[in-house]
Amino acid sequence: KVNEKDTDTLCCVTSTAPVNIAMIKYWGKKDTDLIIPLNGSLSATLDQGQLCAKTSVAISRSFKNDRLWLNGTEQSIDNPRIQSVLNEMRRRIRKRKFDESDLSESFTQGMSKWHLHIVSVNNFPTAAGLASSAAGYACLVHALSKLFNIEGEVSSIARVGSGSACRSMYGGWVEWLPGEDTGSSIAVQVAPEDHWPEIRVLILVVNDQKKPVGSTDGMQATVRTSDLMQYRAKKVVPKRINMIKKAIFDKDFETFAEVTMKESNQLHAVCMDTHPPIFYMNDTSKQIIRFVHDFNNEENTIRAAYTFDAGPNACIFLLEENVKKFISSFSRKFPPSSYENYIRGIPVNFEQPTPATPVKGDLLKYIIHTKVGAGPAIVGDEAESLIGNDGLPK
Numbered sequence: 001k002v003n004e005k006d007t008d009t010l011c012c013v014t015s016t017a018p019v020n021i022a023m024i025k026y027w028g029k030k031d032t033d034l035i036i037p038l039n040g041s042l043s044a045t046l047d048q049g050q051l052c053a054k055t056s057v058a059i060s061r062s063f064k065n066d067r068l069w070l071n072g073t074e075q076s077i078d079n080p081r082i083q084s085v086l087n088e089m090r091r092r093i094r095k096r097k098f099d100e101s102d103l104s105e106s107f108t109q110g111m112s113k114w115h116l117h118i119v120s121v122n123n124f125p126t127a128a129g130l131a132s133s134a135a136g137y138a139c140l141v142h143a144l145s146k147l148f149n150i151e152g153e154v155s156s157i158a159r160v161g162s163g164s165a166c167r168s169m170y171g172g173w174v175e176w177l178p179g180e181d182t183g184s185s186i187a188v189q190v191a192p193e194d195h196w197p198e199i200r201v202l203i204l205v206v207n208d209q210k211k212p213v214g215s216t217d218g219m220q221a222t223v224r225t226s227d228l229m230q231y232r233a234k235k236v237v238p239k240r241i242n243m244i245k246k247a248i249f250d251k252d253f254e255t256f257a258e259v260t261m262k263e264s265n266q267l268h269a270v271c272m273d274t275h276p277p278i279f280y281m282n283d284t285s286k287q288i289i290r291f292v293h294d295f296n297n298e299e300n301t302i303r304a305a306y307t308f309d310a311g312p313n314a315c316i317f318l319l320e321e322n323v324k325k326f327i328s329s330f331s332r333k334f335p336p337s338s339y340e341n342y343i344r345g346i347p348v349n350f351e352q353p354t355p356a357t358p359v360k361g362d363l364l365k366y367i368i369h370t371k372v373g374a375g376p377a378i379v380g381d382e383a384e385s386l387i388g389n390d391g392l393p394k
C-alpha cells in the first residue's frame, strides 16, 4: 500500500484475470461509446491455471507520459478503449469519498494526474481465438482499482474497455445485466466457481488462416441490418437467461446444454441474417456441431454442448465423467497429426486411436482442457511483477 512518503518512488500492482465463455451471447450495443448491450448475457469464468492475462500497473511522479506494453511490444496508449478505461478510472478517483485512514485526498487526487506504465501479457496463444481482450481489460481494471484503492462496483469500468470484459471481473457463473446507463450495466456473480465443480470445458482449437470480422464491427453490422436481431434481443434472450440460470442452480446439465447450443446457433443465425452476411464458423466447426449431436444421440442423453464465438474454434461444456469418452471419440473422428502437446491444461488419460491418421489439412491444432474458475486476483510476490524498479518492462 502506498503512502505519502513514497511520492517519488514507484508504486506498482500486479493482477491476473480470467477468460470467460458466454453461454448466452452478447452481440449488439445500444450505446457504442459506453458499451451498453442490447441484451443481457451469461458466462462461465475459466480457470486461470490454464488461461489468464497478467498485468502490472505502475505509477510514479517521474513518469513523463502514460505508456503501454502488450505481450512484449509497446503499443499506443491512444487506443480509444484504453483511454475510456483510464478516463473512467480517474473519474472514479476524483468523485470518491475519502476515509480518514485512507490515502489523503490531496495525495490520491494528485496521483490520478500522474502517469501510468502498464505492462500486460496473456499466457495463451492468440491462435486459441479466445476473447483475450476480455481477460486483458478485466486485469487492467483490477490492477488499477487496487492501485487507486477503488472499492465496490468496478465491472462497469472493465465494460468500457470491452463489453465481455465486465464478466471476467467475477469468478464462477456470471451475468451481465444490460442496464440503461453506465452505472446500471454491470456484471454480477450468479453462482460461485465451486457451485458445479463437475463441469469441464474443452476448447477445440481449429486450424484456420482466415481472420474473421472483429466482434465490435460484426455486432454493429448485425444491429444495423438484421431484423432477427431485434426479436432475439427482446423475446428470446430474457427467457433463455432465466432458463439457464435455473439449470445452473439445479445442476441440470441437459437443459444447460440445450440452451447453450441453441444460443450459439442463434448468434450465428443473426450473423447470417446480417447484410452482407458474416460467417464465423468454418467447415470444421460445422463438423464439430454434427459430431456433438451424434455423440449425444449415441446414448440418448445430452452429454456435451458446443458454443462458438466470433471465430471457428469450438468450446465444449461437459461433465468430468464424460471427458475421456468425448476426447477418445473426438480424436477418432478428427485425428490430429501428432498427439504431442495435443491436450493442454488439465491432463486426460484418453485412449489414443493409434496410429493417428492425419487427415488432409489437419482440421484441429490442439485441445485446451479447463474448468470453471475464480475471478481476478492480486499477485503478491514482487518477483512476479512485469515492471522493474526502473518503471520499464522487465
Ligand code: DP6
Residues within 6 Å of the ligand: 021, 022, 024, 025, 026, 027, 035, 041, 131, 133, 134, 161, 162, 163, 164, 165, 215, 216, 217, 309, 310
Ligand atoms: C461473440 O466483448 O469482444 O464473444 O464490446 O465491442 O469489445 P466489444 O466486443 P466483445 O464481444 C464479444 C462477443 C462474443 C459473445 C460474448 O462473449 O458474449
